[in-house]
Structures are given as C-alpha cells and as structure tokens.
Amino acid sequence: MDKKILDEASKISRRGFVTAGALGALGLAGCAPSESEGNLASTGEDAAAEPAAGEKTAWNGVADEVTRDITVKVPGKPTPDGNYYVTFNGGPLTAAEQHAQISSYDWRKNELSASQIAVDAQTVTDEEAEAILMNEPEITQDYVTSDGRTIPAVYIALRNRLLRVGQGVGCEVHDNTWDFLMQEFTEDEAAFYLKLPNFAYFTDTEAAEAEGMTVEEAGGICEELSYRGLLNRVTRQGTKYYHVLAFAHGMLEFMMDRYEEDGFVESVFGLCGADYGYQSRNQGSPMYFPIPANQEIVGDTEILPNHDWNEIIDRYDTLCVAPCQCRTFTPIRAGEGQKPGEWCDHPMETCVATGEQAQYYIENGIGRQVSKEECREILQRGVDAGMVIEVMCTAECDVICQCHGDCCAILRGFIALDGDVENLHYMSQYELQVDYDQCIKCGSCAARCPLFTIEMADDGPQIGNMCVRCGQCATVCPVGARKLFALPEEERFTMPKDMVDDYHMKALERAKRGYINDFDPAKL
The missing domain is CATH 1.10.10.10 (Winged helix-like DNA-binding domain superfamily/Winged helix DNA-binding domain)
Structure with missing residues (x-):
C-alpha cells in the first residue's frame, strides 16, 4: 500500500478512519462495482494504536473503537490495455480538466476513495x-x-x-x-x-x-x-x-x-x-446535522450556537410542522402496499420548519402552523421516542427533522453502507466520549441507539462506525458515563x-x- 495515499487521505479524516468510495445506497444509487472493476487494495494495519495492555483511560473517544480494516482504492491504476481510466473523479486529470474534456463517463470505474477525491479537490480553486x-x-x-x-x-x-x-x-x-x-x-x-x-x-x-x-x-x-x-x-x-x-x-x-x-x-x-x-x-x-438531544448530555459548559433546539424555537415567531417525508415516500418506493406511517411506529408529524421556511410551508399547504409550546412538545416527543434531532446545515436552522435508522433515508443510507461514507465524519460538531471507569455495562445505550451501532461485549459497550453523535445513548445512561464534547473550532464544518x-x-x-x-x- 502506498503510504503517501494513506497519509493524504487521513488528512480529512478527523476520527482516524479512511472512507472508501461507496457506490450507491438505499435505492438512490446503482450497484457497486465488482472487485475487479474497483481495483481494490486493502491493509489490515490499524490507523489508531491500541491502548497499552491493561490501560483503560476515562473518556475514550469513538476513534479508539472503530478503526479497522482500511480499504483504499488505488488512484490512476492502468486498465488491462495499458490506458488510464479517465473518469469523472479519477485518473490523471483534475476535476476542471475532466469537465472540459469529458462528454461521457462511467462512474462505476471510479478509482479513488472519497477521501482521496476530497484531497485532490483541494487543488481546484474556487474560481475554477x-x-x-x-x-x-x-x-x-x-x-x-x-x-x-x-x-x-x-x-x-x-x-x-x-x-x-x-x-x-x-x-x-x-x-x-x-x-x-x-x-x-x-x-x-x-x-x-x-x-x-x-x-x-x-x-x-x-x-x-x-x-x-x-x-x-x-x-x-x-x-x-x-x-x-x-x-x-x-x-x-x-x-x-x-x-x-x-x-x-x-x-x-x-x-x-x-x-x-x-x-x-x-x-x-x-x-x-x-x-x-x-x-x-x-x-x-451534510444536508442535515444531528444536534444534542438535550442540554444535560453536553459535557461542555455551554451548548454550541445552532445546536440547542429550544433556543432555535425561541428565535422564531413562525413555526410549523409537517409529516416526515422519508416515512411517507419510503413505503411507496418500496411497493410494500402499506400506507405511509403503517410500517414504522415512530411519530409521523416530525418535520419542523422555522421562520421564512415555515411561512412557505404554511402558505403552500404542506405544513400546519404551531405555537412555540406545541413545537417543544413535538420535539421532546421525538427525543423520548429515541429519534435523532437533525437541523438543516444552515445558521438559520430552516428545518429541524426527527430521524431514526429504521425509517430515515439519510440514516438508512449510512446503515446500508455500514457508515462507509465521507459525510458521516462531517455529521456533527461534537464527539461522543465514554467514561469506562463509570460504565456499569447495563446495555441501555445499545438498546437506545437509533443507528444500531452499539454492541455489548464482555468489557462493555462497543461503538461501531455509524455513530452520528446524537447523544440518545447518553439520555438513558443511568450513571452519566456518556457525554458529548464540542470539537475544537478548527475541526468544525x-x-x-x-x-x-x-x-x-x-x-x-x-x-x-x-x-x-x-x-x-x-x-x-
């Protein structure tokens, strides 16, 4: 494995794990290429060192538990006839050069990992x-x-x-x-x-x-x-x-x-x-990013701006709620013969729009206006139901969604790809930390996780690579052993x-x- 490739790819990986180019998810994309098409190279090296024998420090981060079996696609690998693939994001050309030269492409011949694509993109200027x-x-x-x-x-x-x-x-x-x-x-x-x-x-x-x-x-x-x-x-x-x-x-x-x-x-x-x-x-x-389920699970003294759903509600006089789009269209797309809401036991009326966006929803008849009090009740109901509170990736917080891994298109996509997508690393301004000295291994966190990514082992709960740092596991921890801590400012998207x-x-x-x-x- 080319060490330079791994080093460059790891520059954009805040948690220490490199994402591979996952092709398709949840019916929104086509099938992935075969191994021969993708020219995969793999290594069993760990990207994060294991703690020394017997060492178990308090507040171990997620990275220590999830970095295994890295797979990176080799860039610029020749085809069998000796030519280089020139695809929409691979081969010897920059993105700008490819745009100027390519009239068609086969995206399934993509030879770069998502991480490597991101590294290469840094060579293209905003003007280009x-x-x-x-x-x-x-x-x-x-x-x-x-x-x-x-x-x-x-x-x-x-x-x-x-x-x-x-x-x-x-x-x-x-x-x-x-x-x-x-x-x-x-x-x-x-x-x-x-x-x-x-x-x-x-x-x-x-x-x-x-x-x-x-x-x-x-x-x-x-x-x-x-x-x-x-x-x-x-x-x-x-x-x-x-x-x-x-x-x-x-x-x-x-x-x-x-x-x-x-x-x-x-x-x-x-x-x-x-x-x-x-x-x-x-x-x-991300299109949406998770925010803490409540203030109590945040380990810092203050919650970050745009991350407190109570503050967002206070900010706007016009609020509305609409049915969840994902839980409406998913059974229709799947052809399950069920009406929206019949296949999922989570609340249906969960999408909250704010301010100007709420006014548009109300005027267009796709949402109903609610008071601040009812809006709080709706969001608290979602928290109590174990759902991820997500906000549109804007400072104006135009929409607040309530999502779950069994019904949300975005979260189901992460699950379908086993978390092997770059956006997962940009999903939150927080990291989840676990105090293993306090943990009593009760399993409450695993039962609560809306991404189904916590598994119980002999030495306690193990966090998989699909953690979106929603904090739901922390809301049910009986000893307060799980907390969300804000990332350093330079690491926030x-x-x-x-x-x-x-x-x-x-x-x-x-x-x-x-x-x-x-x-x-x-x-x-």
Whole structure:
C-alpha cells in the first residue's frame, strides 16, 4: 500500500478512519462495482494504536473503537490495455480538466476513495469551480431515448441546471431521467427557469429583466412555480423574493403533498442518476446535522450556537410542522402496499420548519402552523421516542427533522453502507466520549441507539462506525458515563447562512470533485 495515499487521505479524516468510495445506497444509487472493476487494495494495519495492555483511560473517544480494516482504492491504476481510466473523479486529470474534456463517463470505474477525491479537490480553486458552475452548455439538440421517445432540448438543459444546485441530481442518465421535468414544467416554463439567476434571491423585477418580460408576466410565472413547489418564495418587508431550488432539500420536500399521487414518487426519484447517492453522501458537508438531544448530555459548559433546539424555537415567531417525508415516500418506493406511517411506529408529524421556511410551508399547504409550546412538545416527543434531532446545515436552522435508522433515508443510507461514507465524519460538531471507569455495562445505550451501532461485549459497550453523535445513548445512561464534547473550532464544518448559501457551498465542492458532467446529445 502506498503510504503517501494513506497519509493524504487521513488528512480529512478527523476520527482516524479512511472512507472508501461507496457506490450507491438505499435505492438512490446503482450497484457497486465488482472487485475487479474497483481495483481494490486493502491493509489490515490499524490507523489508531491500541491502548497499552491493561490501560483503560476515562473518556475514550469513538476513534479508539472503530478503526479497522482500511480499504483504499488505488488512484490512476492502468486498465488491462495499458490506458488510464479517465473518469469523472479519477485518473490523471483534475476535476476542471475532466469537465472540459469529458462528454461521457462511467462512474462505476471510479478509482479513488472519497477521501482521496476530497484531497485532490483541494487543488481546484474556487474560481475554477465557479466557472464550471456558471458554464452551462447551450443544448440545441433533442434526444431520442432507446424506447423511441423524444426529449426536447430544453428539458435536457434544465436537468443540467439542477445538476449544479446543492447536492445535484447525479450525472448518470437513463430513459426516464427527464420524466419528472416534462411532467412538471411546460417547455416555456423550463426555458423561463433556465434564465433565472442561480444561487441568488431575485424579485419579479429582476426576473422580468432576465426574461425580457413585463414585471407582471414574470411575477405571475414566479408565483405559479413557487406555489407548485418548483421555486422558493419569501417575503421581506413587503417584497417577495424567489430562488431556484435543488432537488433536495427543495423540490422533493416542497411537493410532499403529492407523494400519494399514482406514479409521482417514481417520477420524482427518476430524476436522479445512479450516482446521486454516492455524490450526496461524499460531498464534504451534510444536508442535515444531528444536534444534542438535550442540554444535560453536553459535557461542555455551554451548548454550541445552532445546536440547542429550544433556543432555535425561541428565535422564531413562525413555526410549523409537517409529516416526515422519508416515512411517507419510503413505503411507496418500496411497493410494500402499506400506507405511509403503517410500517414504522415512530411519530409521523416530525418535520419542523422555522421562520421564512415555515411561512412557505404554511402558505403552500404542506405544513400546519404551531405555537412555540406545541413545537417543544413535538420535539421532546421525538427525543423520548429515541429519534435523532437533525437541523438543516444552515445558521438559520430552516428545518429541524426527527430521524431514526429504521425509517430515515439519510440514516438508512449510512446503515446500508455500514457508515462507509465521507459525510458521516462531517455529521456533527461534537464527539461522543465514554467514561469506562463509570460504565456499569447495563446495555441501555445499545438498546437506545437509533443507528444500531452499539454492541455489548464482555468489557462493555462497543461503538461501531455509524455513530452520528446524537447523544440518545447518553439520555438513558443511568450513571452519566456518556457525554458529548464540542470539537475544537478548527475541526468544525463550515455553516452557511441559509439554504441558498448552502446550495452554493455544496455545488462549489462538487464542481471541485468532478461531480458535474453535463449531458449533451450533440456530443454522443
């Protein structure tokens, strides 16, 4: 094993374990490559040294318990015919060079681990990444699918736009890739959407200037699209502002009232390529991050900003609650013949929106307004039910979710991949520490863990590699042997201001990693 590869990859691994490039999760992505395709090399070396014999210090961190059997994919390994793979995130080219040269790729030939991709991405500047985001190709040629359907060029261009926003939609395409867009947008609306500013709030006046329309015409279309869940809408000091949406968090959540329409869920998820799951779980920042279940389990004197759900509730006058999207669409996607909520015994009404986001939910009829008191009761109910309290990765804390490993798409994805994804390491600003001197080995923590990652052994509870530092295990520890401690400031992930900033931050990182590859029928 090349020691340099391990050293570089470990630079971004705060817990001491290197993530391998996991391809696909929870039905959001395709199958993983075979071992011969992936050119895997492995080592049995431990990345963290074992404590000396008999040594058991108090407050051992998670890293001491989970680092085993590292697997790293070898970058730049030649193919059998002697050529190097030139894929969307592998081979000898930088992400910017690949974007300029590649018209198609096979993501299953990815030869780099997620960690190595992140290391390589550091060589791409913000300016180069911004150029990739803003260099949307002009699509002039329609596409004919294998079953003979014609996809107008404007829908191909629109999907290329969505590829650039937030977590994107994945680069891989298939015959049904554009069904959702053709179902939800007329061709004129799709053309309108493509002219709207990206990563920015805009008014009807600014939309009119971009479209060459009257303010009334442009404003009417913006209103129509926003009430259909295709644009976001906020009102500030009497003026309406809009912004383009990502697939998630965005269109998927804002159209939840239509999940039970025949074929709707199939069509909306059909928008995603097979590599969407891989990309969205290896992008350097989470979409949501867990916060402590309560203040009492935090070992520091003060809880971090944006990590106290009671403080977040106090901050906003407008709050609403909506059904859990995951527990609504999962049985529909699985075809289990069950209604949402029948297959999971956790509460259904769990997604809390705040401030401007709450106002949008209420106006669009996808959430009901609640008082601060009821909101606290809803979140406390989730804590009592053993759920992970997660907040959208923004300083404005637009949405607070309540998730569990048996029903949440994000957490189930981590479980399906056995925690082998980079985002897991950016999931929390805290680390879980265990005082083994106090632990009485009662097993309460293992029974409570919503990720099912704590197992009881003769020497006490062992934490697996899927700990998201939610603190649920600490809420039931009878002796207080488990606490959450804040990471040093330099180890915490960047917190964007709001959803638009988060879209841009994620898109820049994805551009640096070579995740943005446009589809153009003219280049086939």
